[in-house]
Amino acid sequence: MSGIVRDTAAMIAGMRPLLTEGTFVFALSEDMGLLAEAAAFYREAEGPAWILPLAVAEARGLDTALPMRCITLQVNSALDGIGLTAAVAGALTGAGIPCNMVAATRHDHVYVPADKADAALACLQALSAGG
Numbered sequence: 001m002s003g004i005v006r007d008t009a010a011m012i013a014g015m016r017p018l019l020t021e022g023t024f025v026f027a028l029s030e031d032m033g034l035l036a037e038a039a040a041f042y043r044e045a046e047g048p049a050w051i052l053p054l055a056v057a058e059a060r061g062l063d064t065a066l067p068m069r070c071i072t073l074q075v076n077s078a079l080d081g082i083g084l085t086a087a088v089a090g091a092l093t094g095a096g097i098p099c100n101m102v103a104a105t106r107h108d109h110v111y112v113p114a115d116k117a118d119a120a121l122a123c124l125q126a127l128s129a130g131g
Contacts, residue, residue, distance in 0.1 A: 008083035014075035069117035
């Protein structure tokens with residue numbers, strides 16, 4: 001794995017966006033048994049919030065009205081780096097594509113509506129090439 005990148009231009013240029021396998025949904029459930037199958041979990045003040053594979057959410061009877069795809073930004077962006085999230089969200093906004101950003105320790109993950117995933121990937125590839 002390459003070193004941590006803090007420079008804004010270097011983070012954008014090094015994104016190497018990758019459309020990951022699977023379809024996901026953002027869901028609400030008090031069922032902590034979902035942890036083993038979740039892509040992500042956050043304990044919000046109102047209760048647990050999940051990013052789950054679509055099939056898991058369907059099997060549990062959770063809301064699946066907005067299926068999402070995940071684009072992973074493969075740059076090892078610094079948690080204190082400035083500008084990557086803004087650049088990604090701005091580019092997708094300009095293309096009329098909603099996004100939900102999830103920052104993890106090594107990478108940022110961009111969740112977009114499943115029917116807009118290919119357009120979002122192309123948009124982020126263009127941003128990275130111009131970065």
